Amino acid sequence: MEPIGLSCQVCLRKHPKVSAFKKHVQTIEHRKKMEELFSNDQLSGHGFFPNIVFINPNVKYDNKIQSIGLCLLTLVYSSATRTYFYLCHVCEEKRPSENILHHLSSHDHCSNYISYIVPNLLSFSWMPSSDVRVFLRPEITKEVKETRNTLQVLDLPADLMKTIDKGTYSEVMHTLIENDKLLKLLEVVKPKRTMIQEYQRDGNRKHPLLGMQHIVECICAGAYEKRYYLCTLCKLTMGIRAIIRHVLSFDHIFSYFKAWHPSTLMAKEGYRYCKAFTCTMLNFAKQTEEIHGAANTDMKQVNLEPAEFTSVNFKSYSEALKKLESITKGREGGSLVATIHPGKKLTFWTKHASVTASVPASVPIKGPVRQPVVQPVMQPVMQPVMQPVMQPVKQPVKQPVKQPVKQPVKQPVKQPVMQPVMQPVMQTVKETVKQPVMQRSRSQSSSQSSSQSCSQSCSQSSSHSSSQ
Numbered sequence: 320m321e322p323i324g325l326s327c328q329v330c331l332r333k334h335p336k337v338s339a340f341k342k343h344v345q346t347i348e349h350r351k352k353m354e355e356l357f358s359n360d361q362l363s364g365h366g367f368f369p370n371i372v373f374i375n376p377n378v379k380y381d382n383k384i385q386s387i388g389l390c391l392l393t394l395v396y397s398s399a400t401r402t403y404f405y406l407c408h409v410c411e412e413k414r415p416s417e418n419i420l421h422h423l424s425s426h427d428h429c430s431n432y433i434s435y436i437v438p439n440l441l442s443f444s445w446m447p448s449s450d451v452r453v454f455l456r457p458e459i460t461k462e463v464k465e466t467r468n469t470l471q472v473l474d475l476p477a478d479l480m481k482t483i484d485k486g487t488y489s490e491v492m493h494t495l496i497e498n499d500k501l502l503k504l505l506e507v508v509k510p511k512r513t514m515i516q517e518y519q520r521d522g523n524r525k526h527p528l529l530g531m532q533h534i535v536e537c538i539c540a541g542a543y544e545k546r547y548y549l550c551t552l553c554k555l556t557m558g559i560r561a562i563i564r565h566v567l568s569f570d571h572i573f574s575y576f577k578a579w580h581p582s583t584l585m586a587k588e589g590y591r592y593c594k595a596f597t598c599t600m601l602n603f604a605k606q607t608e609e610i611h612g613a614a615n616t617d618m619k620q621v622n623l624e625p626a627e628f629t630s631v632n633f634k635s636y637s638e639a640l641k642k643l644e645s646i647t648k649g650r651e652g653g654s655l656v657a658t659i660h661p662g663k664k665l666t667f668w669t670k671h672a673s674v675t676a677s678v679p680a681s682v683p684i685k686g687p688v689r690q691p692v693v694q695p696v697m698q699p700v701m702q703p704v705m706q707p708v709m710q711p712v713k714q715p716v717k718q719p720v721k722q723p724v725k726q727p728v729k730q731p732v733k734q735p736v737m738q739p740v741m742q743p744v745m746q747t748v749k750e751t752v753k754q755p756v757m758q759r760s761r762s763q764s765s766s767q768s769s770s771q772s773c774s775q776s777c778s779q780s781s782s783h784s785s786s787q
Contacts, residue, residue, distance in 0.1 A: 323374050323389065324469040328504055329353060333469060341368055344398075344474060353474065356500050360476035367398040371470070372420060387423065388432040389470045390510055395491075399477035402484055406491065408509060409435050411560050413488040434563045436510065438518050443526045444569045444600040446592045471508055512544070515562050519616065527604040528566050530575040532657040534618045537643065539628035547633045549640060551656045552578060556633045572600060576665075580607065583665045603665050610662065619655055621647055 325340040326333045329352045334340040343349055353362055371394065388409050396403035405414045407422065409431045414422050422428055433440045475483075483491045496502040515536075519528055533552035539545040548562045549555070553574050557565055565571055569590070576583045583603060590596055623631070627646055632638045644655055 326469050326471050326508060328393065328471050328473045328508060329356060331504065331507060337368070337371065337374060340472065344368075349474075353476075356498070356504075357476050357479065360478050362476055367396075367401050369394065369396050369403040369416065372416060373423070387429060388435075389468055390508075391432065391435065392423075393471040393473055395473045395475060395480075395483075397475050397477050397480035400480050400484075402480060404484075406488060409560065411488050411558060413486075413491060430564060431560050435512050435560070438513055438563050438567075439523070439525045441526070441564065441567055442592075443567055443597055443604075444572050444592075445564075445567060446569050446590075448592065512559070513563070514559075515566070516618070518563060519618075526567055527601070527608055528616075529572055529604055529607065530566070530579075531616050531618045533575075534562070534566070535643065535655050536618060536620045537628065537631065537633075538620065538622050540622060540624055545628065547628075547631075547639075549636065549643070549655070551640070554636050556636050556639055569600070572604070576603065576607075578659050578661065579611075580662050580665050599667060602667055606665050606668065607662075619657075621655070 324333050324335050325337065327340065327343060327349065330343070330349055332343065334343055350362070388407075391408040393406040393408065394403060395406060403416065405416065405419050406412075407414055407428065410422070410428055412422070430441065430445075479494075483494050486494070495505070515528075515534075518524060519531070530550075530552050533550055535549040535551065537547045537549070544559060546559045548557050548559070548565075550557070550565060550571065553565075553571055555565070569587075569592075573584060573587050580603075584590075621643055623646065631642045631646075640655065647655065
């Protein structure tokens, strides 16, 4: 377990233990700093210090998760009134001591903290049902071990504490930053928030940002990070802490594809968060980025005076949009609601196609995408493979097989076979020839005798007939 330190926001000094911090607030140095910072307030003696629940050794909890974001948590207390509370600058919430552990271990706080510090660690197309701590546990552990395990502590006079004790986070911060000296001290120790504009221009950004033309940023002039956002695609309003998370959420991505590429996705209830689901959403996101190009990157901004900013009811999307359009009427930039031009249904690209194929902005996904993929694959594969295989096989096989077989077989077979066979054949032929000749002579003589006898008989028969 990493030790939790305490940092005095008045003196900007860190202390490794609670006992060391208690000694510090009783020193003359600390008292002088308090007098310079709160010159108009009456200071009281010191003695009370609140019980910090996640430093209490009797409390059992998972410190690696529940202590995340301590550098963005301020313990505000007053020894005179014996009251205290916590300000979570990540979630922009004011929390009492009894539920601070629950807040620090919540899904929202964890994901808000990652969005605040390193948005790349967020999961693309995340769902509310998915616990971000499961996917980010190694990164959370590293974050806790490296730097950010120091709790900020702010000691306030009694009168100022009574003023802000019942207020909300925004009311408390508004009162505190009215003191310019205190505002500078708060900015020194507070880590810088990653703004959506900075993340959009970041060359190391891992996640696509879809539908940025549907985001309206409302900036209050001169205010300390006082901004609000409208998503005209999802018809929602949100604070500065939630804008990056919203653009990366499945709710926003689903609304984007439903508007710009209908029928690409199934019903929202048919999806469950997993690695394959994230891969599919990234695949579609890369395609639409190539199709629409820079048209998806222009976020609208509305600069408001403090009076105008407070007149907008950001708790209601319809009321906020109506008020903003009335304020910006006649200004350059046109309507705050972006025009949607629905495109064709997207289909999942294979790994090879997503790497090699390039889709022009005006070309649909189906058809032209797969033609340039087939040709470059078949030509380089078939030609170099067939030639080296066929040539070395034919040459060594033909020559050694034909020569040894033909020469030794023909000569020994012809000579011994023909001589002994021909002689007996001739003799038998002669014998067979002589025999039929002799038989023919005998047959001729017999035929002659028979003919003579026949002629005689015929003559006798004729003479007999004539006599009659």
